[in-house]
Amino acid sequence: MSMRAVGYRTAGPVAVLEDLELAVPSPGPRDLLVRVEAVSVNPVDVKVRASANPGAEPRVLGFDAAGTVEAVGPEVTLFAPGDPVYYAGSIDRPGTNQQLHLVDERIAGRKPASLSFAEAAALPLTTITAWETLFDRFRLGPDSTGTLVVLGAAGGVGSMIIQLARALTKIHVIGTASRPDSRRWALDLGAHEVVGHDELPAGVDYIFSPFTAGQIEHFARILRPGGEITAIDEPPGLDLLPLKAKSITFHWELMFTRPLFQTPDMVVQHELLNRTAELVDAGSVRHTMTSNVGAVNAAGLAKAHQMVEEGHMVGKVVLGGF
Structure with a gap:
């Protein structure tokens, strides 16, 4: 057949x-x-x-x-x-x-x-990536506060990070976007603010980065001491040393890690997709x-x-x- x-x-x-x-x-x-x-x-x-x-x-x-x-x-x-x-x-x-x-x-x-x-x-892919970023890497919860920067907020993963962060945490979400349609999209999904890529404020707590090349020194400047970054790209020759002075944590996120390595908690992806389906059907996520x-x-x-x-x-x- x-x-x-x-x-x-x-x-x-x-x-x-x-x-x-x-x-x-x-x-x-x-x-x-x-x-x-x-x-x-x-x-x-x-x-x-x-x-x-x-x-x-x-x-x-x-x-x-x-x-x-x-x-x-x-x-x-x-x-x-x-x-x-x-x-x-x-x-x-x-x-x-x-x-x-x-x-x-x-x-x-x-x-x-x-x-x-x-x-x-x-x-699915963007939901899993967003969920693991927020709740596995940044370890956020329903009472989490602070400021999360979502670079490329109108992209697939950015769109889900905004929605899940708003639905399941108390964090303040700042998206970045350069075009009017991208800005409108991110705001409609629930971003508290949308700014240009070069307009980010200082003292933020978390940064989600789908494009990290050439940005580490900039991230080090705007993150608070003890802040955190989660990246999903893989720029060659990435130098993380500028993060040391502020004791900034750098995470990688790859949503394929659980199935690739058949981890004992692999079923978490089943569970988070079911939870997201509930949020969608309740009108909390679109x-x-x-x-x-x-x-x-x-x-x-x-x-x-x-x-x-x-x-x-x-x-x-x-x-x-x-």
Whole structure:
């Protein structure tokens, strides 16, 4: 039995994406076989496609999906066939740009009932990254106060950090954005303030950084002593020494760490996605889909990759259906 998919055989520009016919995979012990109804595109998709050669077999990308459980492995306890789910998968397994996809049940959540599959597909990767930043790295809680700076506040992760911080903490959120539409978006999501990248005040407590290159000295100036940074990028040759005088803590956040290393607390991602679904269905958090470019095929994904690659995205770009 075969299925439709989109992948690439050699790293390069969007033109390397091609439509494929692949064999349907079989679930492992804790796997869900999901009929994918929608996917979204993230910067990691663009980065991998442009720089990572897949080897002998074509590689299928995609780290966000929403769909319906088609079948389950013998040790699955959290879901049953017919359940609607949303998730971000793992970077060490084939991606979500295929009709039927395997995901470990411990990193999948119940799809928000109030959202379409396309709307739900915009959320998982950015939600997990935002949640782990706020609650695993910064260790914030419902009574946490202080000031959080969210760089690139209108991007996918920034959009979710703003919403989760407002819904689940008492922290003051300052977003950065340069364009009027980006500023409006961040304010609409709940940022207390939105300023230019060079207008940040001194004495802030926390900084979320999706672009850290060349910023460490600036961060050291504006953070209070004992402040904290969480970064999701990987600039080469990063020098953290300017942070020492203020005893500033630097965290890395990679949402794939739990599934990559099969950590004992891997099910936390299932739990946080379920909690976010509750927040969405209660109206406390909203989806971040801003573009739906149509069916999941090579042409549609090329368009979506190009939109992300241009670096001007507000929210998320989604594709729905095969």
